[in-house]
Amino acid sequence: MNTWWRRIFLSLVAVLGIILVYTFIYQWGMMVYEDDPQSYAHAIQVVIESLTTAGFGGDAPWESTEMNLLIVAMNLTGVLLVFLALPLLVVPLFQQALQDRPPELTDLSNHVIICSYTPRADVLRTELEAANVPYVFVDDDPDTVVELTHDGIEAIVGDPEQEETLRAANIDFARALVADVDDETNATVILSAKQLRDDLRVVSVVEDDDVASYHRYAGADEVVRPRRVLGRSLAKKATTSIFAEFQDTIQLGDKVAITELLIQGDSDIAGQTIAESGIRDRMGVTVIGAWFNGEFVPVPRPDQRIDENTILLVTGGRDDITELKARTISRATNHRDRVIVGGYGIVGRNAAELLTSGGISCTVVETAAGDGIDIVGSVTDEEILQTAAVSDSRAVILALDDDTTTIFATLVVKQLAPDVEVIARANETENIRKLYQAGAEYVLALSTVTGRMLTSVLLEDEEILTPETQFELIRTTAPGLVGRSLGESDVRARTGCTVIAAERDDELLTDLGPEFTVREGDTLIVAGSDETVNQFISFAC
Template sequence: MNYWWRRIALSLVAVLALVLVYAGLYQHGMATFEGENMSYYEALQFVVEALTTAGFGGDSSDWESAATNLMVIAMNLTGVLLVFLALPLIVVPLFQQALQDRPPEETDLIDHVVICSYTPRSDVLAEELEAANVPYVFIDDDPELVVELVNDGIDAIYGELDQEGTLRAANTTEARALVTDIDDETNAMVILTARELSSDLRIVTVVEDDDVASYHRYAGADDVVRPRRVLGESLATKATTTVSADLRDTVEFSDDLAVTELLVQDHSDLVGQTIPESGVRDRMGITVIGAWFNGEFVPVPGPEHRIDGNTILLVAGQRDDLSELKARTVSSVQHRRDRVLVGGSGVVGHTAAETLAADGVSTCVVDLVEQEGVDIVGDVTDEDVLEDAGIGDSRSVILTLDDDATTIYATLVIKQVAPEVEIIARANETENIPKLYRAGAEYVLALSTVTGRMLASVLIEDEEILTPETQFELVRTAAPRIAGRSLGDVDLRAKTGCTVVAAERDDELLTDLGPGFEVRSDDTLIVAGSDEAINEFVALATD
């Protein structure tokens, strides 16, 4: 709004200068061409009347020369021009500015979650909170973004993130928790300000650098979430398990039940088959919870879905059976197994390289900046840099870049230079995951997914997210709204796309759950599926 006031002030100064100049010219012209002497103030009055078209009949009988009449015509045209210029340049924009939505600066929500600020990572957390019926409000210092969020039906307010007045306006003293996910320094300021307002408020902070976690706790944070480190470890683990028959990236509940995701490689035994043809269900007794085909989750893969090198199976069963299935997903073509190229040496890339080294895997780290741990300084999208880094001798590439567009482009380049090399990629926004699969990546995990799940697991009572670091979501949760009904009656898989893989009842784990299994009010269900499917289940079955 200050911009418009400056614009108006400059326009008024310009018009005033024009009026004063015209008054001097008119006084001089009347004396020179018409022989009429008048004061400067009389000339000024005439110019104002001429420019505003308020009338100037008193002097018209004195205009006998062509020069005087041309001067008056110029003044009249100038007045009309000023009117036409003022409308589009000042008047109309001012009306538009006045009519434009102003961002709200306070909320009356209670028992809510205050989130500072809105980022692409926030969408997953917001979806988790909405599914659990937990109210929330975003605080952001971008007024246009706040207006956009409000117009989309999302509670948001405008304000400076680390100011006490803003946190009071967000009704922080009546909130169940505050989440701050900005940057490490600003997060610390928000924590200190929030802690001054309330000693009981639960404060959750997201850190980029592990070294600052202790500072945030000292400032007053109750929970510190480190999604970048978790993401780096997960990507590294995926790189070390895709060519092995060993099950490492697995959640085990008992000898009879484990849940895992299996990446099917090109040239493996399963490629080209459908799930029914593979015999996974019938001959191996494994429950196929669902599968990702080029980034799209299908809860019940049918004969129209054929397994290829971009398929990821989400399965549950006994560990020995899953190990047998894992062996069928490994390529029959031998790759060099002791070398992984890591693109990017931020927190995610550095953690991935450390994890691989701890597992005895040789790495080569490529980054634009020369720093500790970087082997090749250069652009991972440059073919010459990839050749220097030994892309042809590498079994996998882990891309941990900060920009999704660069990651997608790097994937395309790598697939042209070394088509047989497996690509495991970090995405920042979930909406870019399908693009990375189409570009040729074999496995993609988004930072927003890991961050949102880790935060939701801290904030949502009666729901424990067991797999924040995988593409699938596995939760332990109560389901009071379906108590007294059988699984077949509720038909959760058809309605939500997720699968109940087990139930905890009276300290006993029940794994053989058929359609006739009746859910009790005190049961805790273990449910698996995609993020969207789990959110559908939580909305349907929980309070």
């Protein structure tokens, strides 16, 4: 709208300039050609009457040809201004008003209703799109709905607590509803949805663990708690090299495991290429993906170098992976068992509780005093970090609720203690890369965890096994691959994912070669990044 106000202002200035110029010419003409001097106020009146073709007052008729021509020119100018105003201002304003009016209903069916829109919903949106599941956002902010609509995203405006709004979202033909506003509002949304359709599957996202039971009582079929999962995941990442029980390896049967490994400085394989490290030849472990500076590379080349802070996604026998893990840990920092937690919200609290329960020394830094807070201050303050003995710590977990603050805190920590690992929470996936550039060793976004947990609940034929890791491991059917071998399908080259195992007739098959052919009823276990897994779903499902 700023563009329109500027256009209107400039138009008014131009019209005022025309009036003033004609007024001066009219005064001069009446004095020279009619010998009838006029006041400036009277001249303005005549000019405005002529431009608007409303009349000519007491001066008409004029005797001189020059003055009559001047009046004709003013008349034509007024008509021209009217014709210019219509296409340049009036019509576009009406069109803009119609375009910017947010939709108030949808005709989708078999869709997911998402109340409301937040940036963390983007991961869920992309997962649903990959699975060809329609969805509609319901939000009470008209500007948000207009922006989503302009981006081609289905959305309607309205209060999701009101039954009328849910009817406009076509709740009678929906497959599920996600309540993701806030803990109190979600409870009302659940009640309204169940009042309209008792059989509708309702999933609620809670921030505070204590309210989960209230949401279930209100009628929620599933309650997901992503902040709790995220906090515990960050704690596990910060303690991987301290206690084996915190290592988050995913075991598939008795023979195959999958995990992600952070390469620490001064470790045995840091600085080597994948081929030189002997990961596959000597240890029998397969690298199925890697994050280099926060960018996922599926099927990395043997000559790619494993630098400090590279994250490898590997699969193999559990004993082999345990051996490889030992070679990724820096001996210089292995003895440290102190962890600093910056931020004591729900994420930070869960991280601190898991650390404490594992016997790990934990120092909590928060801006406000309270139970569980060890140091009051900002984790972006150098003096506060020095008081927390950051240089003698194993890692710093940044569980802050603002990505900008988290990025700045990462820079401060790395300036003071370059060898200390930074394990960071991000709210939006677009800031993950920035945190890696700032020096963080491991980043996990709340939007990623939330989206994966919701997807696993909403999609019957897809189960996400790792909502709390940077890689995604799913169990899914693949009707598009039935009757085709893995070699023929060329899944890794086409999607960047790796088929780790297959479930067939209650049996887990882990030794899958290129000749393995997918049968009707098979369930595949597939690993990759969020983006590559979505490509696999679109390709195979």
